[in-house]
Amino acid sequence: MRHAFPALLALLLGTSLNLAAAEFEANPCDLQDAYSSLEGQEMVEAAEDGHVSAQYNLALSYDEGNDGFEQDAVKAAEWYAKAAEQGHACAQYNLAVGYERGLGLDVDLGQAAYWYQQAAKQGDSDAQYNLAVCYEEGSGVEQDYSQALYWYRKSAAQGDADAQFELGNFYRVGKGLASDLKQARQWYRKAAEQDHEGAATALEELDEEADGSSAQES
Structure with a gap:
């Protein structure tokens, strides 16, 4: 904490x-x-x-x-x-x-x-x-x-950036609720806008995962 x-x-x-x-x-x-x-x-x-x-x-x-x-x-x-x-x-x-x-x-x-x-x-x-x-x-x-x-x-x-980041994590992995990458992005973005490094990294990872999925489908 x-x-x-x-x-x-x-x-x-x-x-x-x-x-x-x-x-x-x-x-x-x-x-x-x-x-x-x-x-x-x-x-x-x-x-x-x-x-x-x-x-x-x-x-x-x-x-x-x-x-x-x-x-x-x-x-x-x-x-x-x-x-x-x-x-x-x-x-x-x-x-x-x-x-x-x-x-x-x-x-x-x-x-x-x-x-x-x-x-x-x-x-x-x-x-x-x-x-x-x-x-x-x-x-x-x-x-x-x-x-x-x-x-x-x-x-x-x-407006707490750490809390916003943790919400993003919960939605990303589906901890205690259904996984929802759209919601995860939303909360990561809010935290990243406050210069939260972990959230910025998480957004990059989600983008890379999305690009990888698109490449496999094509």
């Missing part, structure tokens, strides 16, 4: 990730209130008083090690959990990643799938994609291609 706590996984893997955890296509958790702009001790006090936007921002501060807070995966996970339990979609997503990757938490794929689902239901396209992967692979949930398709469609409809 992709994505994780924005700064911590980048340090673990040495890769370039999306460092803005709240920047999702659907933006379901762009919560601006009297507590969302607090910093330092005021943010801590608001978080301790149960204000969800402060809890999430405090989690991010521990996650990324900024705003004067030392990076601490355990504390980040604790505050993501508090915000997640209050329905904060981005906190739910990051908590899921924490359970999946073991960032400040013991690995628990069942909990990862649960929290991906909570965020996915609120329209988070990254959570929808990761939940689809859970169902496709049977990670933390019983393998279910129909559910994988459902959540890939949700994510793809929001």
Whole structure:
């Protein structure tokens, strides 16, 4: 699966990730209130008083090690959990990643799938994609291609190129549905238009297969 706590996984893997955890296509958790702009001790006090936007921002501060807070995966996970339990979609997503990757938490794929689902239901396209992967692979949930398709469609409809590519794969091989190369092309094309290399390669392969079939028929 992709994505994780924005700064911590980048340090673990040495890769370039999306460092803005709240920047999702659907933006379901762009919560601006009297507590969302607090910093330092005021943010801590608001978080301790149960204000969800402060809890999430405090989690991010521990996650990324900024705003004067030392990076601490355990504390980040604790505050993501508090915000997640209050329905904060981005906190739910990051908590899921924490359970999946073991960032400040013991690995628990069942909990990862649960929290991906909570965020996915609120329209988070990254959570929808990761939940689809859970169902496709049977990670933390019983393998279910129909559910994988459902959540890939949700994510793809929001323009997620990886989800569009996976839909193309499902249609190409007939995973959980009848094979449909026309639909496969359609989804590969959508992903390729967003510079998805795998989708571009898949389109080339389909063209080569079609040319080969035509040559044999002639």
